[in-house]
Amino acid sequence: MLIFDRSRRGRAARAQWLPEAGESPVIPDHLLRKSRPSLPEVSELDVVRHYTRLSQQNYSIDTQFYPLGSCTMKYNPKVCHDLANLPEFLNTHPLALERAGQGTLACLYELQEMLREITGMAGVSLACAAGAQGEFAGVLMIRAYHGLRGDSARTEMLVPDAAHGTNPASASMGGFQVREVATGPDGNVDLAALAQAVGPQTAGIMLTNPSTLGVFDQHVQAIADVVHKAGGLLYYDGANLNAIAGKVRPGDMGFDVIHLNLHKTFSTPHGGGGPGAGPVGVNDKLLPYLPLPVVAKDGPRYRMLTEADRPHSIGHLVTFAGNVGVLLRAYVYIRMLGREGLRRVAEFSTLNANYLLKKLVEAGFEPAFPQRLAAHEFIITLKRLAKERHVTALDFAKRLLDYGVHAPTVYFPLLIPECFLIEPTETESKDTLDRFAEVMAAILKEAETDPDRLKSAPHSLSVRRLDEVRAARHPDLAYKAE
Amino acid sequence: MPFIPHTEDDVREMLATLGVPSIEALFGEIPAELYCGELELPPALKEMEIARLMRARAQQNRPLLCFAGAGAYEHYIPAAVWAVTGRGEFYSAYTPYQAEASQGTLQVLYEYQSMMAGLTAMDVSNASLYDGATSLAEAVLMAVRTNRKSHSRRILMPKTVHPFYRRVVETIVSSQALELIELPYDIETGCIDPASLETHSDTDVAALVIPQINFFGLLEAVDELTEWAAANGAIAIALVNPMALALLKPPGEWGKTGANIACGEGQPLGIPLSGGGPYFGFMCCRKAHLHQLPGRLVGRTVDAEGKRGFTLTLQAREQHIRRGRATSNICTNQGLMVTAATIYMALLGPEGLRRVALQCHRNTLSLMNGLAAVDGVERVFSGPFFHEAVYRTRKPAREIMDGLAEQGILAGYELARDYPELGEAILVCATETRTEEEIELYVRRVASLLEL
Numbered sequence: 001m002l003i004f005d006r007s008r009r010g011r012a013a014r015a016q017w018l019p020e021a022g023e024s025p026v027i028p029d030h031l032l033r034k035s036r037p038s039l040p041e042v043s044e045l046d047v048v049r050h051y052t053r054l055s056q057q058n059y060s061i062d063t064q065f066y067p068l069g070s071c072t073m074k075y076n077p078k079v080c081h082d083l084a085n086l087p088e089f090l091n092t093h094p095l096a097l098e099r100a101g102q103g104t105l106a107c108l109y110e111l112q113e114m115l116r117e118i119t120g121m122a123g124v125s126l127a128c129a130a131g132a133q134g135e136f137a138g139v140l141m142i143r144a145y146h147g148l149r150g151d152s153a154r155t156e157m158l159v160p161d162a163a164h165g166t167n168p169a170s171a172s173m174g175g176f177q178v179r180e181v182a183t184g185p186d187g188n189v190d191l192a193a194l195a196q197a198v199g200p201q202t203a204g205i206m207l208t209n210p211s212t213l214g215v216f217d218q219h220v221q222a223i224a225d226v227v228h229k230a231g232g233l234l235y236y237d238g239a240n241l242n243a244i245a246g247k248v249r250p251g252d253m254g255f256d257v258i259h260l261n262l263h264k265t266f267s268t269p270h271g272g273g274g275p276g277a278g279p280v281g282v283n284d285k286l287l288p289y290l291p292l293p294v295v296a297k298d299g300p301r302y303r304m305l306t307e308a309d310r311p312h313s314i315g316h317l318v319t320f321a322g323n324v325g326v327l328l329r330a331y332v333y334i335r336m337l338g339r340e341g342l343r344r345v346a347e348f349s350t351l352n353a354n355y356l357l358k359k360l361v362e363a364g365f366e367p368a369f370p371q372r373l374a375a376h377e378f379i380i381t382l383k384r385l386a387k388e389r390h391v392t393a394l395d396f397a398k399r400l401l402d403y404g405v406h407a408p409t410v411y412f413p414l415l416i417p418e419c420f421l422i423e424p425t426e427t428e429s430k431d432t433l434d435r436f437a438e439v440m441a442a443i444l445k446e447a448e449t450d451p452d453r454l455k456s457a458p459h460s461l462s463v464r465r466l467d468e469v470r471a472a473r474h475p476d477l478a479y480k481a482e
Numbered sequence: 483m484p485f486i487p488h489t490e491d492d493v494r495e496m497l498a499t500l501g502v503p504s505i506e507a508l509f510g511e512i513p514a515e516l517y518c519g520e521l522e523l524p525p526a527l528k529e530m531e532i533a534r535l536m537r538a539r540a541q542q543n544r545p546l547l548c549f550a551g552a553g554a555y556e557h558y559i560p561a562a563v564w565a566v567t568g569r570g571e572f573y574s575a576y577t578p579y580q581a582e583a584s585q586g587t588l589q590v591l592y593e594y595q596s597m598m599a600g601l602t603a604m605d606v607s608n609a610s611l612y613d614g615a616t617s618l619a620e621a622v623l624m625a626v627r628t629n630r631k632s633h634s635r636r637i638l639m640p641k642t643v644h645p646f647y648r649r650v651v652e653t654i655v656s657s658q659a660l661e662l663i664e665l666p667y668d669i670e671t672g673c674i675d676p677a678s679l680e681t682h683s684d685t686d687v688a689a690l691v692i693p694q695i696n697f698f699g700l701l702e703a704v705d706e707l708t709e710w711a712a713a714n715g716a717i718a719i720a721l722v723n724p725m726a727l728a729l730l731k732p733p734g735e736w737g738k739t740g741a742n743i744a745c746g747e748g749q750p751l752g753i754p755l756s757g758g759g760p761y762f763g764f765m766c767c768r769k770a771h772l773h774q775l776p777g778r779l780v781g782r783t784v785d786a787e788g789k790r791g792f793t794l795t796l797q798a799r800e801q802h803i804r805r806g807r808a809t810s811n812i813c814t815n816q817g818l819m820v821t822a823a824t825i826y827m828a829l830l831g832p833e834g835l836r837r838v839a840l841q842c843h844r845n846t847l848s849l850m851n852g853l854a855a856v857d858g859v860e861r862v863f864s865g866p867f868f869h870e871a872v873y874r875t876r877k878p879a880r881e882i883m884d885g886l887a888e889q890g891i892l893a894g895y896e897l898a899r900d901y902p903e904l905g906e907a908i909l910v911c912a913t914e915t916r917t918e919e920e921i922e923l924y925v926r927r928v929a930s931l932l933e934l
Contacts, residue, residue, distance in 0.1 A: 003593050003828050013829045016560050018837040018914060022844050025729060027866050031701050033731050038600035039832045047828045048562050051590070051821075055571035058586035062570030068579075075485055076574050079529050088540035093550050094758030096892050103542030104757050117522050129612035129759065132801070132813045136654075143657060169801035169811035175657030178806040216511050247509065249518045267485075271818030272587035273577035273609075273778065275760030291653075315653035319553055319615040319646050319747070320758025332536060336484050338526030347505045348486050354508050355496045373511050401583045409579075412802070429487040430496060456786065461582045463791035468581070471783035471795040475772065477606045479596035 003040045003050050004479045013044035038481065057462045058272070059406045065432050067356075069377045069409035069421025070164070070212055072242050072264035074349075077333060080267070084328035094320035098303050104324060105302035109295040111331045112279075118334075118342065119238075119258055120251025121281030125290040127322040131239065132166040134259025134278025135206070139174030140314040141257055141282060141289040142204045142233050148312065151231070154203035158232070160189050162213050162413040167206045167237060176203055183415060187213040187369045194226055202232040209236070209253065210243045210375030212413045213368065214353070214421065224254030233257065233285070241265040242425070243350060243376035246343030250281075257282045265345070266330040277326040288312040293321050348426035349376035352433060356424050359437035364444055368416045377423035379416055386418045391447045391454050393418040398465060399446070399457035403439045484526065546892035549849075549924055551699070551870045551911030553614060553644050554758065555750045557725070557838065558915050560829050563752045567822040577778070577814060581793040582785075587817060588792035591780040594824040601727050601827075602720070602744040603734025604766035609778040610815040614721075614747025615650035617763030618643070618691065620776045620810055621719045621745040622651055624767075625689035626660060627809070628742075628774040631715035634686035640665040640674045642696035643721060645900040663687075669903065672698045672863030672872065676706040682714070689717040692741065694733070695726055698909065699846070699870025700863055708737030717742045724764065725750035726868050728835040729843065733766075743767045752826025753819055762816035762823065773799065776810035841914035842869035845921060849912045852925035858932040862907055870911040872897065872904065877932060879906040885931040891924060 025032070042050075059066065066073040092101040112124045128134040139157065146154045157171035161180045168178040181197050184190040189207070205227050210216045217223070224234055236250040236258035242265045250258045262268045262277040270276075282290055292313050293304035304321065307313060337345065353374040360380060361367055368379035382393045397407035397420070409421040424433055446453050458464065488496075493505070502508060527535065548556045567573075571586060578584030578591075591609045598607035611617045622637050637655075639648060639662045652662060663682075668675040673696060690711045694704050704720070711718035720733030720741035733741035749761040767775055773796070781795035801808040830838065846869045853859045853873050862872040875882055879896045886893040894910035901907065912921055 002589070002596075004596065012831050012833060013560075013562075016829050016834045018834075018841045020837065022840070023847070025840060025843050026847060027701065027730070027843070027868070030705070031731055031866070033727065033729055035603070035732075035735070036832045037597075037603075037728065037732070037835070039597055039830070039835065040828050041831045041833075042828060044560075044562055044829060047825060048566055050828075051566045051825055052569065054586040054589050055566070055569045056586065057584075057589070058571040058575045059580070059583040060571045061574035064583075066576070068576060071576055073574075073576060077485060079533065081568070081573070083533060083536040086536065086540040088543040088545060090754040090756050091545055091548075091556070092543050092757045093546075093548055093556070093755050093892060094554050095550050095552055095895055096546055096548075097757055099887055100544045100546045100892065101757055102544075103539035106542065107536075107539055114523055120518065129616070130812075130814050132811045133612065133616075136811055140653070140657065165800075165802040165805045165808070166811050166813050168806035169804075169808045172806040173654075173657070173811050175659075218511055218513060221513070221516075244512075246521060247518065248512060248516045252516055252518055269573045269818065270576040271816075272572055272575045272584075272590075272821065273817035274814035275612075275762075275816045275819060276814050277760075315656075316646065316649050317616070317653055318759065319613045319644075319650065319761075322758065323760040324757035325754075325760050328536075332532055335524065335527050335532050335535070336529070339521045339523040341484055341526050342521070342523065344483055344486055347508075348483075348488060350508050351488075351493070351496055351505050354500055358500055373508055397580065398582065401580060406583060407580050427485050427487065430492040458582050462585050463582055463789055464785040464787050466581045466785050466791045466793045467783045468793050468795065471781035471793050472798075475606075475779075475795060476782040477592075477595055477772075477779060477795075478599040479593070 002479055003042060006042050006046050006050060007040040009041060011041045011043055064404055064406050065428060065436060066406040067408050067422050067424050068406060069423040070239060072423060072425055074267055074425035075427040076267050076269045080329040080332045083332050084325050089328060097321060102302055105295055107328055107331045109297055109302050111327055112295055114334050115260060115279055116281060119281045120249030121258060122284045123287045123290055124279055124281045125294045126279045126327050127291045127293060127317055128278040128280055129318050129323055130276040131259055131261040131278040132170060133317055134280045135166055135170035136173055137280050137291045137314060137317055138235050138257045138259055139170050141286045143174055144289045144314055145286055146203055153200055156201045157203050158197055158205040162211055162415055163206060163208060164212060164237065164239060187215040187372060188217045188219055189223055191219060191222060194223060198226055198230040202230050204233040204235055206235040206237060208239055210240045214375050214378040215369055215372045216375055220253045239264060243346055245346045247346050251283060257286050262326055262330040267333045268326045268329040275323050275326055277323045289314050291317050345426050352424040352426060352428060353378055356433045360440055363437055363441040368419060377421060380420050381416050382418040385447055389447050389451045391451045393420060395454040395457060396443060399443050399454045401458045402460045405436060405439060546887060547890055547920060548892050549910050549912060550892045550894050552895040552909055553646060553747060554755055556755055556913055556915050557750055559752050562829060563822050563825050566825055567818060572818060572821050578794060585792060588780050590821050590824050592782060592792050594820050595780060597824060597827045598764050598766055601724055602766045603732035604744050605769040606772055607764060607766040608775050609780055610820045611763035611765055611777050611812060612816065613759060613761045613763045615647040617745040617765050618647050618721055619651045619654035621743045621765060622655055622689060624774050624776060625717035625719055625743060628771045629688050629717050632686050632688050634688045635659055636661045636663055636687050638663050638665050638682060638687055638690040640691060640693060642667045642674060642698060643691055643693045644697045671865050672700045673702050673865060676703050676710060679710050687714060687716045689719050691719045691721055693721040695723055695868045698863060698872050699867040701866050704736045708741055712737060712739055720744040722746045723750060724748060725839050729839040742771060748823050751823035753822060760816060760819055762819040774809060777812050778815045838914050845912035845916050846871055849921045849924060852921060853928060856925060856929045862904060869913060870909055872907050872909050874905050874907045875932060879908050882908060882928060882931060886927055889927055891927060
């Protein structure tokens with residue numbers, strides 16, 4: 001039932017109505033609204049019950065194992081939420097941050113410094129609202145760097161074919177042509193293909209390491225050499241930093257510019273698809289171009305740098321100072337981990353991934369890269385099942401939902417047919433991993449004996465398999481009163 | 483180990499299963515020279531310790547009585563909004579890729595899209611963007627893609643659009659060879675003079691941005707501006723405050739045909755000020771432009787048994803399918819913020835929202851009437867306003883800002899940096915949260931500062 005179906009003319013959450021009495025608006029009649037906006041008319045209890053029930057139709061980290069590869073669905077500590085919501089943080093107007101928000105700025109400044117240390121870069125800006133925006137900022141900085149040197153022939157951005165879709169999208173939004181670089185059979189970038197692709201037209205390369213294939217590219221220094229020698233820059237997509245946090249730093253691998261996803265590695269909530277935060281870091285070469293604002297410390301006071309301080313900055317990417325509430329959560333999280341805790345994130349997410357991979361291989365699943373160690377995530381392929389039993393990765397994923405587990409990422413990376421990208425994260429226990437492996441084995445058996453059970457899954461949720469083709473062919477995107 | 487559940491036995495058994503001597507061995511593929519050694523980070527804090535630290539930090543913020551708007555507004559947020567939004571099932575879920583296990587989030591987004599389409603009187607809404615400024619940037623890019631009558635890449639951008647929005651649009655479209663043409667305002671009225679558009683009538687323009695309310699809090703001649711756009715083959719982009727739409731004519735009804743795209747900042751709908759974010763941007767459009775709309779979209783469909791359900795749809799527009807040729811690089815939306823906004827709009831309903839908007843308008847009227855009576859203060863523009871207005875004093879604006887801050891009041895936003903032609907001007911806002919006493923206090927403090 002939609003909230004609109006509960007609406008009754010004249011019903012309302014009257015505790016929220018301000019008194020009617022008072023002057024009429026001093027606004028010309030032709031600029032006033034004549035029609036009532038089509039919002040529901042419901043009581044406060046209607047609202048609370050309706051949305052509470054809707055929440056119960058979600059799988060979430062708080063209620064289910066959520067091994068969604070590339071998304072780092074780890075526990076979001078409640079304390080981070082609580083402390084970011086202290087009223088003094090919540091009630092600070094963005095234009096009063098310097099005047100009345102020194103406590104907030106102190107946290108942001110220290111967060112900048114800690115992220116700089118964790119990534120091995122020379123400077124960090126917290127302004128970007130999400131990972132994709134961080135990528136875009138990185139691309140603009142690369143553009144500004146070449147532009148200011150008068151190096152205008154660099155029109156191409158190299159992107160490995162295994163990359164996240166946002167990489168090529170950000171590169172083209174930043175005005176570059178995208179050139180794909182092939183991946184070798186071992187999951188690493190194909191160095192021969194790279195050598196052929198680079199040239200005087202290369203602006204840079206966007207890399208994720210460990211890559212979206214769940215393996216660490218050992219040749220990253222060689223890649224850096226090839227691209228740097230050609231005059232290009234290296235961009236690091238921080239989506240998989242969880243695998244190496246506290247142990248290996250992108251700056252030491254040779255990257256010039258990076259973005260981080262605080263909602264992944266630093267455990268801020270995913271919120272059903274945002275808000276995220278995508279801080280960017282740069283080495284000395286790109287320092288002048290960092291997006292604004294950047295928080296600076298002048299004696300005992302904090303202030304926001306402006307164009308006057310950073311005349312070559314690529315500028316502003318969001319209205320104000322970025323997703324401050326998200327940044328505060330990440331700050332609390334990092335302070336709680338400290339240096340030891342951060343390294344353990346990498347160690348235990350890697351332990352969990354390799355353990356789960358091993359258990360799944362024992363259960364009869366086929367790894368995409370059997371010769372490789374897993375990073376914090378790994379890929380299995382169900383192509384044999386698809387061929388022999390006509391059961392697809394999608395069918396398998398839907399059946400997992402019946403067992404109370406969120407499905408892994410399916411059909412990504414696009415290179416591996418019928419794949420699952422599985423990321424257990426460090427906050428899951430061995431018991432959870434063992435149970436997941438058992439469920440996977442049980443479904444594999446079902447696929448042999450009763451494949452229709454998978455093809456018609458899910459069976460136990462609030463809805464059965466949804467018709468996505470119909471949704472796209474006959475778009476119904478808003479409720480209309482009958 | 484915070485948030486890591488492994489016992490020593492667990493680790494031993496897991497390593498035995500893997501047949502490796504240590505966790506370190508699992509990192510064997512990483513070249514040894516890449517290890518960074520001990521990081522210079524502060525030592526770990528226990529929950530009680532970080533709670534103490536953050537409370538001390540919060541105390542270093544100094545809450546001011548807020549009379550500032552300029553793109554972020556203090557509105558009362560009913561307790562139920564975040565009590566429900568903060569539930570772990572919303573808070574700790576991700577983008578609803580597995581529709582059947584995400585019906586809660588998906589239905590909320592569908593209801594949100596419906597409410598926003600209703601509020602703006604447009605056909606469709608996306609599931610949100612980052613914030614107001616990025617929504618305008620995306621609208622400008624979308625307008626160029628969707629305008630079939632013109633191949634122009636020129637956009638008319640009025641100076642009455644929030645200066646922060648204009649700088650973000652500039653950053654985002656800088657690499658796309660678009661030309662932003664600044665449209666001046668009438669110094670008397672503070673609004674775009676529709677007659678000033680005539681100089682652009684014989685040039686090819688892709689889109690016209692129409693802010694309602696404008697940055698000075700004033701009401702633009704939206705009907706005339708929208709009709710100019712329609713007559714000149716330009717896409718009309720409405721930049722609107724959703725709270726004001728409870729009272730003001732919605733973009734879908736502007737002129738004869740309505741605006742083509744409506745976008746703006748969603749923060750007034752139940753989102754705390756929070757130092758500038760997270761907020762959310764919204765974007766609505768007419769059906770004809772649907773396939774150029776950026777961002778997530780949720781559609782209603784049926785399941786295998788014919789039962790109603792919801793799913794992400796028209797994903798062929800998006801980066802994870804189309805990669806380099808997507809409508810935008812945006813991946814997430816601002817799901818949690820939109821959940822709060824949906825609950826806020828459902829709680830307030832059409833009448834409740836209208837009353838909040840009306841009270842904001844009345845409070846600012848009352849503030850400006852009070853200030854007008856003070857010797858040394860003048861209203862800068864004469865036309866009607868919604869809940870923000872500009873005044874000028876005979877003393878430097880900075881002195882007013884500092885003087886009021888000393889007394890615990892955030893006086894507003896100084897306009898001198900972005901609009902030096904206005905002199906010592908301050909943009910001020912009194913939302914429904916300000917009481918009569920607070921408004922009187924503000925006027926008294928300004929008066930006594932001017933007497934000194």
